[in-house]
Amino acid sequence: MIHRVCNLYPKNFIGVCQLPQSPGVPPGNCIPELERCVNELGFVGCNLNPDPSGGYWKEPPLTDRWWYPLYEKMVELDVPAMVHVTATCNPAFHTTGSHYLNADTTAFMQFLTSDLFKDFPALKFVIPHGGGAVPFHWGRYRGMAQDMKRPPLKELLLNNVYFDTCVYHQPGIDLLAKVIPADNILFASEMVGAVKGIDPETGHYFDDTKRYVDGVSWLSAEDKRKIFEGNALKVYPRLSKQISRQAAAARA
Amino acid sequence: MIHRVCNLYPKNFIGVCQLPQSPGVPPGNCIPELERCVNELGFVGCNLNPDPSGGYWKEPPLTDRWWYPLYEKMVELDVPAMVHVTATCNPAFHTTGSHYLNADTTAFMQFLTSDLFKDFPALKFVIPHGGGAVPFHWGRYRGMAQDMKRPPLKELLLNNVYFDTCVYHQPGIDLLAKVIPADNILFASEMVGAVKGIDPETGHYFDDTKRYVDGVSWLSAEDKRKIFEGNALKVYPRLSKQISRQAAAARA
Numbered sequence: 040m041i042h043r044v045c046n047l048y049p050k051n052f053i054g055v056c057q058l059p060q061s062p063g064v065p066p067g068n069c070i071p072e073l074e075r076c077v078n079e080l081g082f083v084g085c086n087l088n089p090d091p092s093g094g095y096w097k098e099p100p101l102t103d104r105w106w107y108p109l110y111e112k113m114v115e116l117d118v119p120a121m122v123h124v125t126a127t128c129n130p131a132f133h134t135t136g137s138h139y140l141n142a143d144t145t146a147f148m149q150f151l152t153s154d155l156f157k158d159f160p161a162l163k164f165v166i167p168h169g170g171g172a173v174p175f176h177w178g179r180y181r182g183m184a185q186d187m188k189r190p191p192l193k194e195l196l197l198n199n200v201y202f203d204t205c206v207y208h209q210p211g212i213d214l215l216a217k218v219i220p221a222d223n224i225l226f227a228s229e230m231v232g233a234v235k236g237i238d239p240e241t242g243h244y245f246d247d248t249k250r251y252v253d254g255v256s257w258l259s260a261e262d263k264r265k266i267f268e269g270n271a272l273k274v275y276p277r278l279s280k281q282i283s284r285q286a287a288a289a290r291a
Numbered sequence: 292m293i294h295r296v297c298n299l300y301p302k303n304f305i306g307v308c309q310l311p312q313s314p315g316v317p318p319g320n321c322i323p324e325l326e327r328c329v330n331e332l333g334f335v336g337c338n339l340n341p342d343p344s345g346g347y348w349k350e351p352p353l354t355d356r357w358w359y360p361l362y363e364k365m366v367e368l369d370v371p372a373m374v375h376v377t378a379t380c381n382p383a384f385h386t387t388g389s390h391y392l393n394a395d396t397t398a399f400m401q402f403l404t405s406d407l408f409k410d411f412p413a414l415k416f417v418i419p420h421g422g423g424a425v426p427f428h429w430g431r432y433r434g435m436a437q438d439m440k441r442p443p444l445k446e447l448l449l450n451n452v453y454f455d456t457c458v459y460h461q462p463g464i465d466l467l468a469k470v471i472p473a474d475n476i477l478f479a480s481e482m483v484g485a486v487k488g489i490d491p492e493t494g495h496y497f498d499d500t501k502r503y504v505d506g507v508s509w510l511s512a513e514d515k516r517k518i519f520e521g522n523a524l525k526v527y528p529r530l531s532k533q534i535s536r537q538a539a540a541a542r543a
Contacts, residue, residue, distance in 0.1 A: 089383070096346070096383040131341070131348040136400035136435055140424040141393035148388035168431075172392040172424035178460025179420075182486030182497035183388055208430025214466045234434030245434035 042080045049285070053278055055084035055121065058109075062092040067108030077116045083277035085113070087120035087164075089146050094129030094138055101146055102153035110159050117276050119163035119201075122146045135233035143171025147200070151184055151192070156199045163199055163274055165225060169206035169215045177218040193220070201274055203227035204248045204266065207234055209241075212251035221262035225270050226252060294332045301537070305530055307336035307373065310361075314344040319360030329368045335529035337365070339372035339416075341398050346381030346390055353398055354405030362411050369528050371415035371453075374398045387485035395423025399452070403436055403444070408451045415451055415526055417477060421458035421467045429470040445472070453526055455479035456500045456518070459486055461493075464503035473514035477522050478504060 045052045056076035058069040066087075076082040087109075090096050099105040101122070113120060124142040125134075132138040143166045156162060166173070173180060181192055189195055202219055205227050206212050215224060227248065234245040243250055252258075252266055272279040297304045308328035310321040318339075328334040339361075342348050351357040353374065365372060376394040377386075384390040395418045408414060418425070425432060433444055441447055454471050457479045458464050467476060479500065486497040495502055504510075504518055524531040 094348070096381050098383065100383055129348050131350065131352055131401070132397055133400040133404060136403065136432070137393070137397040140396050140428060141389070144392050144396075144424065145384055145389040148385040149383070151388065152385060169427065172396065172427060175421065175424060175427035175463050175466060176392060176458060176460075178458070178463060178490065178497055179486055180388070181492075182459055182488055182490065185488045185491075186486060206428060206430070207434055208470070210466050210469045211427050211430060214427060214462050217462045218460070234431055234438060236434055236437045238430065238434065239437075240433075245430055 042082075045081070053275075053281060054080060054082035055086060056080075056082045057086050058088070060088050060091040062095075062097055064091075065108070066106050069109055070112045073109070073112055073116065073118070077118055077277070081277075081281065082118075083275045083281065084118045084165075085120050086123050088124050089122055089142055089149075090124050092128075093125060094127030094132045096145075100149040100153070102149050102155045107158075110162050114159055114161045117161075119165060119274050121165045121167060121203075123167050139233070140168055140171040143168050144173060145171075147171065147173045147180070147196075150196055150200055151180060151189065152187070156196065160198070163201065165201045165203055165274065167203050167205055167227065169204060169211060170202040170219070174202070174215045174218050197223050201225050201270065204252055205229060205232070205246070206251070207245040207248070208238070209251050209254055212248070213255055216252075216255045216258055216262075221258065221265050222270060224266045225274060226267045294334075297333070305527075305533060306332060306334035307338060307370075308332075308334045309338050310340070312340050312343040314347075314349055316343075317360070318358050321361055322364045325361070325364055325368065325370070329370055329529070333529075333533065334370075335527045335533065336370045336417075337372050338375050340376050341374055341394055341401075342376050344380075345377060346379030346384045348397075352401040352405070354401050354407045359410070362414050366411055366413045369413075371417060371526050373417045373419060373455075375419050391485070392420055392423040395420050396425060397423075399423065399425045399432070399448075402448055402452055403432060403441065404439070408448065412450070415453065417453045417455055417526065419455050419457055419479065421456060421463060422454040422471070426454070426467045426470050449475050453477050453522065456504055457481060457484070457498070458503070459497040459500070460490070461503050461506055464500070465507055468504075468507045468510055468514075473510065473517050474522060476518045477526060478519045 041054045045054045059072050073085055089101050127134050127138040184192055201223050203225050229246045232246050238245045293306045297306045311324050325337055341353050376390055379386050379390040436444055453475050455477050481498045484498050490497045
């Protein structure tokens, strides 16, 4: 289905794939599907669910060797993963209202406390929803890393971890752009996302995130170009190559 | 121990109690301890753990009738609860780095989707760590409430839910003060909290939160007075009464 949409609108869309994860099943089992999607369908990334149990968090942390076979394949294929859970089966959580954001925060802290990116310097993750609670608590994370004698966050994580802009109000995007370097922010919006309505305070759709990025007064034009375009080409190298191929074909 | 400290330093401290919660045990079992702490020891509030299973989230949501007997007693005694988890036993989470913040976000979303405060108009909760991910995603929550045909958040929750200031950098407190009404923010700091060190970017302790509140340029003196003092007296009526008694005793 995704492949079909991408073929119909090749200038608008490029695919990233879901992986056939199941609770308790080693993630290495997803490798054939990742290879198929990347090598046969031209997809440029994948989604990685840190909690296939759906709100019960039964899987080892993303930094456990349990996940390493999949990471080896991701690095070999040069594809990043978005870390994004699916629906929650646990009645304590609300899928889009708490489980999604909790998962973002959880994954970031797993990365902070591990040496995963020493083992995989080229591994890349995108954390959605602007990183869950992370930018709001950036001082907490800087301080905890320091207390744990970890390197500064920039050195420890920011060559490998990126944040998207799915935060649905101006003050949130302002904070994101203030504490997270522009090199680590990737533009994202949603089509049928968590919030569908119009913000009565602005008259615009809550999830029209481009307006918020445009509205950050202190970001330079170059920083905004990175957020809207440049960083995506850097984080998704196969997207960059595909665009070069399309351009060459158009010239020929 | 807490009672002893409060008696030694009555001008500095007043007690709130931990409750003897256990996974799967009805919260109503905590009522005798709550009564003892409030009526015999002069405590003015309690801590309520939404996840006594420690990271496995096996309890019904805080909005379930499972919790109602305790809420009835809280209202009768006129004491609020801070919603705060304890250590996590689940290796997916880090106690202070993700579990605490996730619990804050989880509780808020539970409140948003329920009619708990219709059943208990006088019930009050304080969510620590500035509300977890909530202020950063305030637009998301406003939008989700609207999509669900819930009342505006101010009407739905803000007579009952308060946020503390345990957010360890200026941009975080700036955001909190921008999106959450000053009437709903309670000053908090920590003594042996999640972060112990000095922020190299400022030269001050990360958890010296008074500086950040002082540093919000657009808050009026009256708003700051509410955050530092007025709101606590409002949310903890027994604190207010105790201070009046102390003042009367000093005059006598």
